[in-house]
Amino acid sequence: MLQRLIQERAKQPGASLALPEGYICALAEVPHYWKRIDCWMFFRSYRDRVACCSDDLDDFADIVDCFESSEALSSLLALILATGNFLNAGGDDGGADGFDLDVLEKLPEIKDGDGLDLRHFILK
Secondary structure (H helix, E strand, C coil): CHHHHHHHHHHCCCCCCCHHHHHHHHHHCCCCHHHHHHHHHHHHHHHHHHHHHHHHHHHHHHHHHHHHHCHHHHHHHHHHHHHHHHHCCCCCCCCCCCCCHHHHHHHHHCECCCCCEHHHHHHC
16 A cells, blocks of 8 residues: 555655645655554553563462462372382382472372272372
């Protein structure tokens, strides 16, 4: 659209333009106007973007604080580690200092003779 407006203006240089068309032509004469508009739009929307991310980061920090301060979670993870070390005693995986969190997904798969999974044993 801008190219067409510039072409028409070149054909009739003395013709007057309506206010919107005149504004667009004047804007097109500004060096690197698209970069400037992008920059201006970024600055106009920056606070909203930061506020959105800031709220999410605050929520995440609260969750991390909850995990770090929870004695019950720490005890539960220690019990899971001790149980895993007991079950893997004598093998390469026994005596571990920690475990990956994906191990928690495998707890329901480990069952005793009565069909109760490892979570039942740990929470008992």
